[in-house]
Amino acid sequence: MLEIKNLHASINGKEILKGVNLSVHAGEVHAIMGPNGAGKSTLSAVLTGNPAYEVTSGEVWFKGKNLLEMPPEQRAREGIFLSFQYPVEIPGVSMVNFMRAAVNEKRAYEGKEPLSATEFLKYMREKKSIVELDNKLTNRSVNEGFSGGEKKRNEIFQMAMLQPSLSILDETDSGLDIDSLRIVAEGVNKLKTPQTASIVITHYQRLLDYIVPDFVHVLADGQIVKTGDKTLALELEKHGYEMVVKQ
Amino acid sequence: MSELIEISKGQTKNILLLNKSVDLLVNQYDDSQLNLHVFCLDDSSAEINIQVRQLGRGCSAKINALVLACGKQEVGIHTNVVHEVGDGISEQLLKFVLADESKGNFRGDLKIAKDAQKVSARQTNRNIVLSDKAKMRTMPQLEIYADDVKASHGASTGQLDEQALFYMQQRGLSVGTARKLLLKAFASEVMEQLDVAEHDSIEQLIEQRLARMAI
């Protein structure tokens, strides 16, 4: 589904990704761990086409298409979703209007009719229940004044609405209390199908207890320096990154 | 010559100016209210001159303006609010969105005379510039001679929030739709001040205008 080959990227002339290679197939869950500042969020920004970053070399293929040639909205409509580490507040734009535009523009891209107002509200109600999102939140402006945990839950609600094939969850667990973590993680699991895949960026094992990864990668200083199965995360939790980063 | 409007004691006057140049002088007498809305939502360039003189106590003047300019359009708004006596309120909110090579000009003169105590005056000018070639000029001029007053003014010109735009694109919105939603949010503060009667028709004009500008 996703093929990243020797990807180099920089911001403000500073190289952050220094040759990332990664293959993700349908049905797989990949965890990416690694020290602060290693480039994990940079990778998610580059994959989603954030214009602040410059790709200096390498290739990314998504479902056989050249991802790097697509504008951000096309990547999204092709099925890439990012749960932001820091979701953006958009005062004055209501969640309902935002999601209606997002869902209907995706439908138009797929050659489908837009949902009517009633169909849309019904659809939204359905998806809200997946992460038990409070009704009040969807009546407010996008993320404006949401608590840290509410913002993360709102990201997964949007994921449920858009049904991406590849979801990148950038520290979705940070800021969530114990119960919210379980609800949100179970929500992610409910959205999993044999046709979807996830890249889960996290610092903690506890998320991976719920969302069990097929692969665990360590990203350090702009490169994937080690790959293992789910036991690698447990080892890292015990010994820290020194065991992989030093060598 | 300015067109003279007098608002007598205790009266309220609502004025809606749409897509035209004007030159108004409004005299306010005791406890009168002025609610003035200015909208520039078509292609015509305009010069808008509004003088308000509060000659009686307890007056309230609200001036709201929304300019959506594009092409080579030029829109200038000059407000001149004078509090001659005390206990008055004036609130001004003026917002410009400038696309292409359009030019916006706001000059806001605000004067509070020496004996006009307990006046509350606020002037806010917020602008969004959508292209490198669009230019906004803002000139607030405050002259305050009384000491027991509340007067504030703020002016800022910026661009649409890049991070918000990217967030919206990441959800599949085209740049045009994303800009349109952000600009509607920007305009909504002016719309909130508007009476229900005109609300819908103006909103439609804004919608049409943004469909042209936000691409």
Ligand SMILES: Nc1ncnc2c1ncn2[C@@H]1O[C@H](COP(=O)(O)OP(=O)(O)OP(=O)(O)O)[C@@H](O)[C@H]1O
């Ligand atoms: N605008 C910028 N200018 C210069 N350096 C930047 C800029 N933005 C990010 N960086 C740097 O890029 C590096 C990688 O940042 P990134 O956010 O990808 O790290 P991360 O692995 O996600 O870390 P964390 O675990 O703390 O979230 C950091 O050293 C950061 O300081």
Ligand SMILES: [Mg+2]
């Ligand atoms: Mg990060």
